[in-house]
Amino acid sequence: MSVTVYIPREATSLSLGAHAVARALAEEAARRGESVRIVRTGSRGLFWLEPLVEVQTSAGRIAYGPVQAGDLPGLFAADFLNGGRHRLNLGPVESIPYLQSQQRLTCGRLGVIDPVNLDDYRAHGGYEGLSNALPMLPAAIVKEVTESGLRGRGGAAFPTGIKWKTVHDAPGPQKYIVCNADEGDSGTFSDRLLMEGDPFCLIEGMTIAALAVGATRGYIYLRCEYPHAHDTMTEAIASAYAAGCLGADVLGSGRAFDLQLRLGAGAYICGEETSLLESLEGRRGQIRFKPPLPALKGLFDCPTVVNNVITFASVPIILQRGAQFYKDYGMGRSRGSLPIQLAGNVARGGLVERAFGASLRELLYDYGGGTRSGRPIRAVQVGGPLGAYWPESKFDTPLDYEAFAAGGGMLGHGGIVVFDDSVDMAAQARYAMEFCAIESCGKCTPCRIGSTRGVEVIDRLVAGDRAAMQQTLLRDLCDTMLNGSLCALGGLTPYPVLSALDYFAEDFSKPAVLQAAKR
Amino acid sequence: MSERKRVPIPIRVEPGADLPAAERTAVLEAVNRHRALEGALLPILHAIQDRLGWIPPRALPLIAYELNLSRAEVHGVVTFYHYFRQHKPGEHVIFLCRAEACQAVGAVSLAAHAKRALGTDFHGTSGDGRYTLEPVYCLGNCASGPSLMIDRELHGRVTPERFDQLIGAGAAGAGAA
Numbered sequence: 064m065s066v067t068v069y070i071p072r073e074a075t076s077l078s079l080g081a082h083a084v085a086r087a088l089a090e091e092a093a094r095r096g097e098s099v100r101i102v103r104t105g106s107r108g109l110f111w112l113e114p115l116v117e118v119q120t121s122a123g124r125i126a127y128g129p130v131q132a133g134d135l136p137g138l139f140a141a142d143f144l145n146g147g148r149h150r151l152n153l154g155p156v157e158s159i160p161y162l163q164s165q166q167r168l169t170c171g172r173l174g175v176i177d178p179v180n181l182d183d184y185r186a187h188g189g190y191e192g193l194s195n196a197l198p199m200l201p202a203a204i205v206k207e208v209t210e211s212g213l214r215g216r217g218g219a220a221f222p223t224g225i226k227w228k229t230v231h232d233a234p235g236p237q238k239y240i241v242c243n244a245d246e247g248d249s250g251t252f253s254d255r256l257l258m259e260g261d262p263f264c265l266i267e268g269m270t271i272a273a274l275a276v277g278a279t280r281g282y283i284y285l286r287c288e289y290p291h292a293h294d295t296m297t298e299a300i301a302s303a304y305a306a307g308c309l310g311a312d313v314l315g316s317g318r319a320f321d322l323q324l325r326l327g328a329g330a331y332i333c334g335e336e337t338s339l340l341e342s343l344e345g346r347r348g349q350i351r352f353k354p355p356l357p358a359l360k361g362l363f364d365c366p367t368v369v370n371n372v373i374t375f376a377s378v379p380i381i382l383q384r385g386a387q388f389y390k391d392y393g394m395g396r397s398r399g400s401l402p403i404q405l406a407g408n409v410a411r412g413g414l415v416e417r418a419f420g421a422s423l424r425e426l427l428y429d430y431g432g433g434t435r436s437g438r439p440i441r442a443v444q445v446g447g448p449l450g451a452y453w454p455e456s457k458f459d460t461p462l463d464y465e466a467f468a469a470g471g472g473m474l475g476h477g478g479i480v481v482f483d484d485s486v487d488m489a490a491q492a493r494y495a496m497e498f499c500a501i502e503s504c505g506k507c508t509p510c511r512i513g514s515t516r517g518v519e520v521i522d523r524l525v526a527g528d529r530a531a532m533q534q535t536l537l538r539d540l541c542d543t544m545l546n547g548s549l550c551a552l553g554g555l556t557p558y559p560v561l562s563a564l565d566y567f568a569e570d571f572s573k574p575a576v577l578q579a580a581k582r
Numbered sequence: 583m584s585e586r587k588r589v590p591i592p593i594r595v596e597p598g599a600d601l602p603a604a605e606r607t608a609v610l611e612a613v614n615r616h617r618a619l620e621g622a623l624l625p626i627l628h629a630i631q632d633r634l635g636w637i638p639p640r641a642l643p644l645i646a647y648e649l650n651l652s653r654a655e656v657h658g659v660v661t662f663y664h665y666f667r668q669h670k671p672g673e674h675v676i677f678l679c680r681a682e683a684c685q686a687v688g689a690v691s692l693a694a695h696a697k698r699a700l701g702t703d704f705h706g707t708s709g710d711g712r713y714t715l716e717p718v719y720c721l722g723n724c725a726s727g728p729s730l731m732i733d734r735e736l737h738g739r740v741t742p743e744r745f746d747q748l749i750g751a752g753a754a755g756a757g758a759a
Contacts, residue, residue, distance in 0.1 A: 075723050078738035110725040249681030252722040287628070287665050288677070288721050290734045325621075326628055329665030331719055345623035346655075347662040363620065405725060407686035412725025435687065444682055448719075480683045480724070494685070498719065504662075 065098040066144045067119040071174065073106035073259045074291040075252070080131055081114040087132035088116070091139050099144070105260015105295075107174030108414025109161055115174075117156050120146040126156035161430060166392060167416045168400045169377045170253070173260035179298040181306050184263040190308065192379030196271045197316050204275035205231050208378060210386035212398025217243055217334075217371030218446065218475040218551075220397075220464045223378075226368060229358035230276040233366035240272045240281035240320075241343065241362055241369045245327050245334040247286060248447025250406040250478030254372035256414055257402075258285070258292040261376070262299035263308075266322060268375030270313060271382055272368050273320040281322045282362070284339050287329060296324050331448075331502040335550050336369040338504060349504045350550045371476070373402055392418035397463045407444075407480035408434045417462070424458040426479060438483035442491075442567065446475025448498055449555035451562035452482075452491060471562070473555070488567035493521045495559040499552060509544045510553025516540060517560065524571055534571075537564070598644025608633045609641045613648045623649065623659055627666055636667045671714035672707040676700075676749075677731040680717045683724035688741075692728045693717075695742040699749065713749060 070085045071077075085101055092099040106113060115128035116138075125146040127138060134151060141149040153159055167173075176183040184190070196204050209224025230238060242265065246254040258265060269281050285293055300322055303309045311319045330348045332338045337351035340362050361367025377399065381389045389399045397419035403426060405412045410432035427433070427440060434440055442452045451472040453460075460470050467474040482491075496517035503510045517540055524533035541557035548554040564571060598606055612629035616622045626645065630637050637660055646653045660666045678696055679689055693704075700708040700715055707714045723729040726738035730745075737748060 074721075074736050075726050075738060078723050078726060078729065078736040113726075246722060247720060249720045250683040250724045251720075252724055255722040288718060288731075290731075291736070323619075325624065327665075328624060328628070328663035329718070330663050342624065343621050345621035345659070347658050349662075406683040407724065407727070409725065448682060478683075478724070480686055482686045486686065490690075491682070491685075494682070498681075502719070 065100045067100045067102060068144075069102050069104045069117040069119070069124065069174075071106040071114065072103035072178075072291070072295075073174075073256065074289070075110050076106050076113040076115070077291065079110075079113050079129065083132040084114045084116065084130050084135070087135045091135045095139055097139070097144060102177050104176065105173045105178050106256060107156070107162060108170070108256055109159065109411070110413040111411045112153065112159075115153075115156075116143075117174075118144055118146060122146060123155045123157065126153040126159065127151040128153060161411065161413070161415075165416050166400050166418050168380050168389065168392065169264075169373060170257065170261070170402050170414060170416045171380075172264065173256055173414070176261065178260050178262055178295055179302060181263060181302050181308070184261070188383060189263055189379075190267055190314075192382035193267050193271055193274075193308075193314065196274055196382045197314065197318075199274075201231055201275050201277060204271060204382070207386045208275070208381060211381040211389040212386075212393070212396070213374065213377055213381060213389065214397070214464065215371060216373035216377065216401070216476065218248075218473070220474070223370060223374055226358055226370070227272065227275050229356065230278070230366045230368050233359050235366045237280070237363075237365045238276055238278035239362040239365055239367040240269050240276070240278045241336075241340065241367055242269055242281070242283040242372060242375055243334060243336060243339055243369055244283050244285040244289075244292070244372050245339060246289075246372070246476070247331040247334045248449075248476055248478055250444065250480035251404050251447060251476045252406070253402040253404055253414060253477065255289050255292050257372055257376050258289070259295045262296050263303065264376045264379055265296075265372055266299060266303050266309065268378035269322060270309070270320050271378050272370070272375060274313075274318060276366070276368055278368065279319045279321065281320060282343055283322065283324045284327060284333070284343055285324060286327045286333075293324070293326065300324060330504075331498075332504045332550075332552055335552065337550075339369065340367070347504070349506045352549070373476075394418075394420035394461065394463050395465055397465070401462060401474070401477045403462065404476075404478045405431045405481070406478060408436055408483050409481040410435050410437075419463050420461050422458070423453075423460050423462065423479070426462070427458060427481065431479075431481065434481060434483040436483045436485075438485065440481055441484040441486055442482045442488065444480045444482070444491075444559065445478070446473040447478055448495060449473075449551060449558055450475055450478075451558045452488060452566065453562065454566045472558070488563040488570040489521065489525050490570075492560045492563035492571075493518055493525075495556055495563075496521060499556040503552060507547070507549040507553060509547040510549070510556070513540055513544045513548075513553065514556060517544075517556075521560075521571075527572065530572065534564070597647035598641060601638065601640050601644065605634060605638055605641060606644070609644050610648070613645065617649065623651070623656070624663075627660060627663075631666060636670050639668050673712050674733050675714045675716055677716050677718040677721065678704075679719070679721050679723070679727060679729045681720040681724075683720070684727035684729055687727045687739075689728040692730075692740060692742060692745065696730075696745055699742075699746060 112128035338348040499514035
């Protein structure tokens with residue numbers, strides 16, 4: 064009898080050698096005359112254990128990791144195909160505490176199913192949400208999503224149901240569904256994991272959105288830095304068309320939904336929704352003035368729903384299990400769960416999907432296990448390159464949109480980047496300004512010019528050139544950017560800069576930044 | 583009848599007439615394949631760069647002519663996006679992550695090492711023409727940095743020593759995949 068072995072095909076696992084492991088496993092099995100069926104999956108997001116190999120046994124899926132190609136002869140000798148003992152044996156994968164304690168509402172199928180096998184998706188609850196939605200009136204779907212309390216997971220946390228209602232109520236012969244898969248924030252990878260591990264879930268969520276607002280066309284705007292996600296999504300969309308889940312007659316309902324995948328081209332600003340729309344239309348990704356809202360005049364001036372990958376992917380379970388089920392998770396106005404990403408200098412980095420409300424400290428130490436370098440954590444940046452740098456004193460903040468905002472930060476897309484005590488916070492502040500200068504779309508002056516002036520002021524500050532004056536100047540500049548920029552790039556770049564200055568002032572009085580700049 | 587010699591005046595220069603045949607074919611194929619799409623310009627530019635490795639500046643008038651856009655519009659789009667390049671790259675392109683999560687685990691010194699090893703700054707190509715070095719702002723491999731991608735092959739936890747192995751072995755047979 065053939066034994067089923069699961070090995071990820073997801074990008075991080077590949078970057079750590081998953082293809083070589085799969086190859087070695089097939090070769091070693093052939094050499095020993097063992098019959099093995101290898102299924103390539105997404106990743107569960109336990110990255111310090113990747114490549115994680117799971118073996119289907121009578122006692123469930125037994126995990127081994129991190130496995131390198133050279134470990135295979137030893138694993139076969141230890142009879143790992145029957146869950147045999149080995150130093151890499153982690154036991155039943157579902158009982159790994161890191162995974163067991165999570166609440167995987169949106170990411171439950173990651174690493175479990177073959178991402179491009181529609182039957183596998185259906186066997187794990189896939190398309191049940193859409194089946195429930197098909198007989199419903201569009202307004203009832205919108206109401207369900209509104210009542211679930213789902214808010215945009217891309218960072219802005221705008222209530223999804225209200226956005227959908229605006230598009231639903233907007234008149235127009237053509238409406239669009241656009242998925243923002245331009246996951247440019249450093250420290251975030253949940254969109255990528257979902258697209259590589261459960262692409263049909265995104266397709267299903269977008270299809271439900273289309274039914275809800277009366278849209279017939281959709282686009283996924285994917286960043287070109289994600290070639291593996293591009294491959295998986297391309298395959299999944301083709302399968303969905305072939306199976307009648309997309310196209311002129313979605314699941315025999317008579318309703319049409321066409322979905323196309325489009326590639327970005329390395330511009331961070333295209334993660335801003337209006338820039339994204341400009342880019343989709345074939346232009347420079349310069350942001351648009353708002354109003355009009357994209358919900359009313361979006362893609363090609365038509366009413367458009369623009370949501371993040373995780374937002375759409377959270378919709379199927381809401382339609383499958385009901386708004387109340389989803390709403391019962393979370394705290395305050397942050398309902399449901401958030402796929403949190405632990406990144407940077409962290410011992411156990413990866414994906415942690417939990418209901419809102421867990422504390423930053425719990426994430427950093429209980430899940431993350433401190434730094435990878437073994438040194439103390441000095442700072443964390445939550446919410447991407449535009450998020451504030453926080454010191455230890457803020458680690459008890461619960462993961463909740465309002466709590467983070469009250470503390471002067473933002474939860475954003477849920478990415479947490481960890482730095483140990485070797486970090487130079489003045490260099491990080493300088494980088495924030497430099498990044499803004501590189502990625503500014505150029506439309507508004509505070510962002511376009513302010514970011515370059517910001518780099519210069521920080522350089523002079525660190526060099527000790529009339530330091531007190533430079534500080535005043537820098538704060539004044541940040542104030543201008545914060546209040547005068549058109550979008551979040553210029554408007555939020557002051558957050559990492561000012562937080563570094565406020566909490567790590569000592570780093571601004573040594574000449575490290577200039578040296579870093581010369582390197 | 584005038585005795586003046588009649589000189590033909592070129593009233594329309596064929597756009598892209600000075601493009602080498604292979605490039606011209608690549609451009610026209612990309613245009614014809616994608617022109618019916620809504621917002622076709624980016625898919626067309628991607629198709630050209632996938633095929634040629636770059637977007638030759640001399641191709642812009644042809645693209646503009648075919649899409650009924652101005653050359654300025656096409657130039658504006660090509661130059662706006664970091665990924666599109668108007669210089670011929672080396673045999674392989676190394677996309678080295680400069681973003682925060684990779685900085686936290688040594689990306690700054692890896693970048694310095696890469697520049698030394700290849701003898702070029704970002705956006706440049708090594709002397710032997712094998713590698714072009716490009717900065718990238720996040721590859722989504724943020725828990726396993728420092729990260730880099732050689733062409734389409736992603737590598738995690740890259741130390742300077744590992745970097746040397748990767749470029750020594752050449753991209754094709756190298757590394758993790």
